Amino acid sequence: MGMGVNTLAELNSRVDQAERLRRIVSDLKQRSDEIIRENSQKMNHSARLIAVTSGKGGVGKTSVTANLAIELSRLGNKVIIIDGDLGLANIEVMMGIVPKYSLYEMIRLDISLSEVITEGPNGVKFISGGSGIMEMASLDRQKFQRIINSLSALDRYADFILIDTGAGISQNVTNFLVAADEVILVTNPEPTSITDSYAILKFLDSQNPQCDVKVVVNMVEGLSEANEIIRRLNAAAERFLNIKVKNLGYIVEDNNVSKGIKIQSPFVLSSPRCDAAKNIKDIADRLVANKENAYGTTEGVKSFLARLYRAFSTTT
Numbered sequence: 001m002g003m004g005v006n007t008l009a010e011l012n013s014r015v016d017q018a019e020r021l022r023r024i025v026s027d028l029k030q031r032s033d034e035i036i037r038e039n040s041q042k043m044n045h046s047a048r049l050i051a052v053t054s055g056k057g058g059v060g061k062t063s064v065t066a067n068l069a070i071e072l073s074r075l076g077n078k079v080i081i082i083d084g085d086l087g088l089a090n091i092e093v094m095m096g097i098v099p100k101y102s103l104y105e106m107i108r109l110d111i112s113l114s115e116v117i118t119e120g121p122n123g124v125k126f127i128s129g130g131s132g133i134m135e136m137a138s139l140d141r142q143k144f145q146r147i148i149n150s151l152s153a154l155d156r157y158a159d160f161i162l163i164d165t166g167a168g169i170s171q172n173v174t175n176f177l178v179a180a181d182e183v184i185l186v187t188n189p190e191p192t193s194i195t196d197s198y199a200i201l202k203f204l205d206s207q208n209p210q211c212d213v214k215v216v217v218n219m220v221e222g223l224s225e226a227n228e229i230i231r232r233l234n235a236a237a238e239r240f241l242n243i244k245v246k247n248l249g250y251i252v253e254d255n256n257v258s259k260g261i262k263i264q265s266p267f268v269l270s271s272p273r274c275d276a277a278k279n280i281k282d283i284a285d286r287l288v289a290n291k292e293n294a295y296g297t298t299e300g301v302k303s304f305l306a307r308l309y310r311a312f313s314t315t316t
């Protein structure tokens, strides 16, 4: 009587109940295993952080950065552009976007990371560095750690972070070059551009020799002119430096590039079938395929920022 099992029917129902419970627990365990697995994959994910630079100004860094970002995004990658150029807000104008805040506000006014991210064309995200990047150097360790921690969220989000660095061997640019795992060096056929590119290679050779350097030759007539420039850069690098230079591709001189800039629409969108757009597609494919030197550490953004902080702190 009372608490005991009275009938066979009741007994059966209790067995059923126990069986149901066991199944629920096992389902739960399976699901939580999946969640843990998913998150540990996410935690291991880190963005490829690539500095886009050039020896000489005006050779097409910003144009390459904007169009390459869109193409990478089309290939299914999550892409963030950081404008590291302290000069004019080139990228913003080229992509036709108006960011509300920059890293400066994030650092000085405690604006959240999501508020400094602006959505650009094709899902490409944009962060304006402004003077915020220099500002980081003046932070105390604790504040810097906080900024690093919030910026590290970008690793989980992005597959590629492209930094448009500005030109030449000025401190603002070289600090990025010291910190970057990968560099895209944009050059054009002008002799001065080639010499200035060599100066960047020389700098990287002494300051960041394990860095992976990939050259894009812009504004050429075609493949043979591009190959000739790569050959000359490589010959000089092989003779005088230890650093290896990879050929990432070329972009022909094409009116659609400046047409796109005028209407504030990157040419891969406004003239998707033009020659320059085809060239950008090849460059994007090659960049995605070429990952052997992308470090892929678990702390891509974190270690980059730490190195950047060190570079700025020792030079300012």
Ligand SMILES: Nc1ncnc2c1ncn2[C@@H]1O[C@H](COP(=O)(O)OP(=O)(O)OP(=O)(O)O)[C@@H](O)[C@H]1O
Binding pocket: 054, 056, 057, 058, 059, 060, 061, 062, 063, 064, 085, 090, 166, 167, 218, 219, 220, 251, 252, 253, 254, 255, 257, 258, 261, 276
């Ligand atoms: N493949 C190309 N064909 C024709 N014109 C081009 C090409 N690439 C760039 N240009 C032109 O060169 C100009 C400079 O390009 P861009 O602003 O991208 O250079 P940059 O290296 O970012 O310059 P800065 O050093 O001033 O930041 C642009 O106005 C653009 O019209």
Ligand SMILES: [Mg+2]
Binding pocket: 061, 062, 063, 085, 090, 164, 166
């Ligand atoms: Mg530029």
